[in-house]
Amino acid sequence: MNKLKILISDKISEKGIDIIRTLFQVDIKPGLTETELIDIIKNYDALIVRSETNVTSNIIHVANRLKIIGRAGVGVDNIDVGAATKKGIIVVNSPEGNTIAAAEHSFAMMLAITRNIPNAHNSIQKGEWNRGLFTGIELYGKTLGVVGLGKIGQRVSKYALGMGMNVIGYDPYINSGLSTKVGINTIKLDELLRNADIITFHIPLTNETTNLIDKKKFNIMKTGVFIVNCARGGIIVEKDLRDAVVNGKVSGAAVDVFSNEPIKKDNVLLGLDRIITTPHIGAATKEAKINVAIDVAEQVRDVLLGGVARSAVNTPN
Numbered sequence: 244m245n246k247l248k249i250l251i252s253d254k255i256s257e258k259g260i261d262i263i264r265t266l267f268q269v270d271i272k273p274g275l276t277e278t279e280l281i282d283i284i285k286n287y288d289a290l291i292v293r294s295e296t297n298v299t300s301n302i303i304h305v306a307n308r309l310k311i312i313g314r315a316g317v318g319v320d321n322i323d324v325g326a327a328t329k330k331g332i333i334v335v336n337s338p339e340g341n342t343i344a345a346a347e348h349s350f351a352m353m354l355a356i357t358r359n360i361p362n363a364h365n366s367i368q369k370g371e372w373n374r375g376l377f378t379g380i381e382l383y384g385k386t387l388g389v390v391g392l393g394k395i396g397q398r399v400s401k402y403a404l405g406m407g408m409n410v411i412g413y414d415p416y417i418n419s420g421l422s423t424k425v426g427i428n429t430i431k432l433d434e435l436l437r438n439a440d441i442i443t444f445h446i447p448l449t450n451e452t453t454n455l456i457d458k459k460k461f462n463i464m465k466t467g468v469f470i471v472n473c474a475r476g477g478i479i480v481e482k483d484l485r486d487a488v489v490n491g492k493v494s495g496a497a498v499d500v501f502s503n504e505p506i507k508k509d510n511v512l513l514g515l516d517r518i519i520t521t522p523h524i525g526a527a528t529k530e531a532k533i534n535v536a537i538d539v540a541e542q543v544r545d546v547l548l549g550g551v552a553r554s555a556v557n558t559p560n
Contacts, residue, residue, distance in 0.1 A: 247547050248286060248308075253293035255315050259536025263544050281305055289543045291315060292322070293535075294523070300326035311546045313539035316341060316526060317395075318475060319556055320448045328557045335542045335552045339394060340534035341526035346398035348525040349443055349473040352497035356469055357382065357441070361519045383407040388439025391446035391474065392417040392427065399443060400427050411435050414446075433463055441469040448475035456480065461487040467494045473525040476501040485511045488518055499525050 246268040251260065252275050263269055267289075275283075277299055284290065284306045291313040292298060298312055303326040312322055314336040327334050355361055358379035366373055387403045389396045392414035400410045404426050412427040413435045436442065442464070446452050456479040470493055472479055481502055487493040495517045501510065504523055512518050526535070542552045 247288040249289040249291065249543060249547075250284070250287040251291045252280065252296040253291075253315070255291065255293060255539075256533045256536035258533050259315070259538075259540035262537065262540040266544060267547065277302060284309065289313065289547055291539060291543060294318070294321055296321065298322040298327075303327050303330050303332065306330065306332065311335065311543055311552065313543045315535040315539045317345075318447055320475065324557050333546060333552055333555050334557045335539060335546075335554050336556055337535040337538035338554055340536075340538045341528075341531035342394045342398055344528040344531035345395045345445075345473060345525040346402065347528075348499065348521075349395070349399050349445070349471055350402050352473060352499065352519070352521070353382070353441060353443065353469070353471050356471070356495040356497040356517075356519050362516050382441075385409070385440040386411060386438055388412070388435040388442040389427065390414075390432070390435065390442065390444045392429070393445060395474075396443075396445035397425055397427075399445065400425060411438060433460075436460055436463045437465070439468065440465065441471065443471040444474040444478055446474055446478060448477045453477050454480050456483070458483040458486070461492055464492065466492055468492070469494055470496040470498075472496070473499040476504060482511050485515065485518070488515055493517075495519070499523055 248268045248270065249263055251269065251271045252273060254273050260269060275296070277297065280302050284302055285308060288308050289311045290298065290309060293315045298321065300323045303323055309332050311333045312327055314322060317336055317338055319334060319336050322334055324334050359377040363377040366376070383406060386409045389400050389410060389412040392412045396412065396414065400412065403410050410427045412429050413432045414429065417429070454477070461483060470484065484493065484496055488496055497519050498512055499521045500523050512520060542554060546552050
């Protein structure tokens, strides 16, 4: 009997591949275009991606053998989940594999922007010694607003509490008892925006969260607030964020994610000292890459062998 076939169209850890390689035929083909995927996807029973491959409705439409799409990571906005659901294809992710990596990167970005670390580094690399230009603020005693209290948001909150910060949170889907248990005061979004000294985002990109933070929302915030977004591009209107930094409403912003990736040289968030950027590396640790690859490979294996996925994000017909 012919082995079931799995296509891996993005780079994932070998430790994940090892789980499925002995049981199935595994083809690793990173960098495929949509047209190339459409040409070959009909030959596969499972597809594993990270964030580079966009699994569009056009691809799903011709994927008549496909039983499962595995996303080695948390966000599934690069997969047309609705189209997959209608087609009867299970979509799974790895919601816990990169929690620590994403939380630590968010906190690193928070410290970097509030202590002027990148600008100070660039200055001293030029042979300068301008200590007075890089006076920062302490996190101790400041109020951190956490938008999104899932696993990553809760871990960031724990780090903040350990640093002596006050934590307020917003998440319409989290039980208030759970947030109280970990020491977070949950409030409405606008109230959070008014009271936070630093705001960090840990929410997916959905119809409800697209352009959630715009000029109107920035006007609600404290003057001098700091913004950290290591969640998803598109949550914050990038032009409005730049304007808020330029006019002094926002003291600084740390951004790991963008509305369009990879970004172009004319992106509005580039070129300002008070906006620091990284290329979507929140989950880019050795440990996280291994964890998400193993997690999603195990789920693909289980489904192809007739079992159940533990982290399905949809319910196929």
